[in-house]
Amino acid sequence: MIFDIFLLLIIFQLKFFTADYLLQTPYMLQKFRPDWGFALPLLMHAGVHAMFTLAICLLLAPNLWWLVVVDLLTYFIIDRVKAGPKYLGRFKVMSVTDFSMAKQDLCIAKLLNDEREIKKIEKKFKHNAYYWISIGFDQMLHNLVHYYIIFAIIIDKAL
Numbered sequence: 494m495i496f497d498i499f500l501l502l503i504i505f506q507l508k509f510f511t512a513d514y515l516l517q518t519p520y521m522l523q524k525f526r527p528d529w530g531f532a533l534p535l536l537m538h539a540g541v542h543a544m545f546t547l548a549i550c551l552l553l554a555p556n557l558w559w560l561v562v563v564d565l566l567t568y569f570i571i572d573r574v575k576a577g578p579k580y581l582g583r584f585k586v587m588s589v590t591d592f593s594m595a596k597q598d599l600c601i602a603k604l605l606n607d608e609r610e611i612k613k614i615e616k617k618f619k620h621n622a623y624y625w626i627s628i629g630f631d632q633m634l635h636n637l638v639h640y641y642i643i644f645a646i647i648i649d650k651a652l
Contacts, residue, residue, distance in 0.1 A: 498647060505639040508545040516541050527578045539568040554649040560642050571634045581627035584620045
């Protein structure tokens, strides 16, 4: 049973990497759109994940086919919260160059005692940090869904 759990953890990591990075198309990246145009690209992206989950379930525990719906819905919701400009998608990452320049600008603003500029730059740093936290949060939630699916498969096989 421990080997099965370990193997499923590896399979789901490979599934996640393949579906989230290798098979994500430029069209699917429209999931970041602020209007309802995000829905179909995001559904297609979540659908790729769901198809991998369906294949895994049909191979190992066919009666758990319904977990594909769990994966599809949770993936859609989690990614929309991460990508939506009204949600966590409002936080933007800073490039190395932007980060370095902002540090210099902050030093100058502090020397000039420009409180407005200081707050503006500090907000960029906060948003950069929040961006990375939101990415980590997104990854954690997807992993927890995978752990639930793995748990369901293991329990099904044990009964």
